[in-house]
Amino acid sequence: MDGMQNFKLIFGIDAQDLFTxxxxxxxxxxxxxYCGGKVFPAALNLRCNVYGRKTGSKxxxxxxxxxxxxxxLDINKLDSYRELKFGNYQAGVAYFLQExxxxxVGCDLFYDCTVPFGSGLSSSAAIxxxxxxxxxxxxxxxxxxxxxxxxxxxxxxxxxxxxxGIMDQFASAMGKKNHAILLDCATLEYEYVPLELGDYTIVVxxxxxxxxxxxxxxxxxxxxxxxxxxxxxxxxNITCIAELTPEEFNEVKDLLAGVVYKRAxxxxxxxxxxxxxxxxxxxxxxxxxxxxxxxxHYSLRDLxxxxxxxxxxxxxxxxxxxxxxxxxxxGGGFGGCTISIVKKSAVEGFIRxxxxxxxDAIGYRASFYETSIEDGITVTKL
Ligand code: GLA
Numbered sequence: 001m002d003g004m005q006n007f008k009l010i011f012g013i014d015a016q017d018l019f020t021x022x023x024x025x026x027x028x029x030x031x032x033x034y035c036g037g038k039v040f041p042a043a044l045n046l047r048c049n050v051y052g053r054k055t056g057s058k059x060x061x062x063x064x065x066x067x068x069x070x071x072x073l074d075i076n077k078l079d080s081y082r083e084l085k086f087g088n089y090q091a092g093v094a095y096f097l098q099e100x101x102x103x104x105v106g107c108d109l110f111y112d113c114t115v116p117f118g119s120g121l122s123s124s125a126a127i128x129x130x131x132x133x134x135x136x137x138x139x140x141x142x143x144x145x146x147x148x149x150x151x152x153x154x155x156x157x158x159x160x161x162x163x164x165g166i167m168d169q170f171a172s173a174m175g176k177k178n179h180a181i182l183l184d185c186a187t188l189e190y191e192y193v194p195l196e197l198g199d200y201t202i203v204v205x206x207x208x209x210x211x212x213x214x215x216x217x218x219x220x221x222x223x224x225x226x227x228x229x230x231x232x233x234x235x236x237n238i239t240c241i242a243e244l245t246p247e248e249f250n251e252v253k254d255l256l257a258g259v260v261y262k263r264a265x266x267x268x269x270x271x272x273x274x275x276x277x278x279x280x281x282x283x284x285x286x287x288x289x290x291x292x293x294x295x296x297h298y299s300l301r302d303l304x305x306x307x308x309x310x311x312x313x314x315x316x317x318x319x320x321x322x323x324x325x326x327x328x329x330x331g332g333g334f335g336g337c338t339i340s341i342v343k344k345s346a347v348e349g350f351i352r353x354x355x356x357x358x359x360d361a362i363g364y365r366a367s368f369y370e371t372s373i374e375d376g377i378t379v380t381k382l
Contacts, residue, residue, distance in 0.1 A: 003065075003110060003112040004382065006065065006110055007063075007108070007110040010063045010108075011063075011110070013053065014382070016053045016382055017051070017053070017137065017379065017382060018050070018378075018379075018382055019134045019137070019377075020047045020049045020050070020130060020377070020378045021048050021125075021127075021377050022043035022045075022046070022048075022115075022171070022374060022376050023043070023044045023048075023115030023122050024043050024172060024175065025041065025042055025337075026040060026041040026331065027040040027041070027180050027195070027202075027281075028277045028292060028296050028328075029273075030296060030330065030331075030333075031221060031266065031270070031300065032185070032267050033166055033185040034163070034164070034225070035185075035240050035241040037185055037240075037241075038182060038184050038242070038271060038274045039181075039185060039274070040274055040277065040278065041168075041175075042179065042180040042195055042373045043171050043172060043174075043175020043176070043375065044115070044175075044204075044371050044373065044374060045372045046116070046371065047113070047114055048115060048123065049111070049112040049113065050109050050130045050134050051110040051112070052107055052108065052138070053107060053108045055106045056105055056106055057106035058075050058076060058106055059072050060073040060090070060135075061073075061108045062086075062087050062109050062111065063110045064086055064110075064111045071086055073090065073091050073094060078094050078098055082160075082161075089124055089127045089156070089160060090127065090131045093151065094135055095159060096158075097132065097151065102135070102141055103140075103141075107135075107138050111127065116206060116367070118335065118336065120206075120329070120330055120333070120335070121204070121331065122171070122172060124156060124168070125169045125171070125172040128152035128153075128155055128169060129149065129169055129172040129173045129376070132148040132151060132152055136148070145376070146188060148169075148173055149174065150169070152172075152173075153168075162219070163218070163219045163222050165185060166183075166185055167183065168331075170188075170190075172376055173376045175374065177373060177374050178195055179192040179194055179195055180193050180195045180281075181193075182274075182278055185242075186242065186243075193281060193282065195281070195373055196281075197286055200341050201341075201342060201344045202339050203318075203339070203341075204337055204338070204339055204368070205337060205340065205351075205354070206336065206337045207310035207313075207335060207337070207358070209335035217334065218332050218333075221306065224259055224263045225241060225267060228260045228261070229264075231255050231260070232244070235251075235252045241264055241267045241268065242271045244268050245272070246269060246272050249268040253265070262302075262304070266304040269299055270299060273292045273295060276288070280292065290324075290326025290341045291326055292326070293327060293339070294319065296328045297315050297328035300328070300333060306329075307329055307334075308333070308335065310335065310362055311334075313357075314338050314366055315327040315329065317353075317354045317357040318342075318350070320357075321354065323346035324340050325342075340354075354366070355368065
């Protein structure tokens with residue numbers, strides 16, 4: 001059954017609008033967004049699709065594909081849904097929009113999300129951004145996509161309690177078909193770069209280890225780099241770690257020890273890799289790009305320690321394939337997805353062999369997705 005039919009079955013009337021926001025991959029620049037670094041994400045065809053109808057009542061009614069029941073959010077009590085298992089992201093977005101003076105109005109929303117949950121492809125950002133668009137449309141206010149991304153991040157940080165950076169919401173809102181976004185997370189300046197890989201394509205694979213950013217050590221990593229920054233600031237006049245070149249980092253690295261040292265080194269070196277990767281892509285040097293993806297993964301494994309045996313296995317089986325130029329985990333880590341640069345003509349065999357090797361090693365299957373790079377937000381009158 002499609003989303004329209006579902007909507008009618010649940011709410012007894014036709015949906016009027018379809019709002020969508022994208023899941024994302026990140027080509028390179030992992031765990032640097034909250035350190036003021038540059039990231040390089042792209043929006044996917046995997047999306048949060050929200051079918052909606054304005055009711056004008058005082059209630060936002062939410063139904064989710066695959067989940068029984070309807071969640072009701074009273075627009076006069078939006079602060080009180082933080083503990084919800086489902087609907088808390090939507091409530092957080094509604095709450096902060098209202099705080100900014102947007103007149104939230106009641107509506108019925110049906111969520112059909114094709115971004116797999118907990119996959120590192122930003123299902124939560126897609127939900128937040130799509131919700132923000134729907135609520136703004138129904139409130140009749142003009143919205144700025146970057147502002148919606150920032151507000152969505154705020155909802156995730158302060159309402160849901162995950163201290164994420166801006167990358168996911170920005171990509172979800174600002175994505176552009178067939179382009180990756182080189183985003184400076186310190187200034188929010190950005191540049192669209194064509195994601196042209198010639199004979200190669202990006203294969204997205206989910207290791208299917210259940211994970212949650214809240215349960216994972218994501219917030220701990222943030223604290224560790226904050227400690228590193230504080231120490232570095234005693235010697236260098238910087239506002240974020242990403243400002244340091246590898247040479248400048250060398251001058252201060254003796255001040256740091258243990259995990260704090262390793263985390264900071266990852267951030268500095270990953271930022272340097274982003275620069276090289278974008279140059280390689282622009283020059284059509286896909287071999288170099290692939291190599292940088294591998295180095296990024298090794299750094300996330302050894303220095304940032306956010307991979308785990310599943311992501312390590314999936315990427316290492318991918319690298320064994322002769323037609324694969326590079327492979328790495330994406331997103332928060334500890335589970336979720338990888339991307340691999342694979343020759344287009346070899347994708348089928350790649351998926352078969354890597355899938356089998358992963359199953360043999362880990363005991364359950366990885367999923368591979370057919371993806372394309374698309375626009376971030378779409379709004380359609382039905
Ligand atoms: C998650 C967060 C992002 C970013 C990545 C790691 O996806 O939501 O803000 O920090 O992890 O790069």
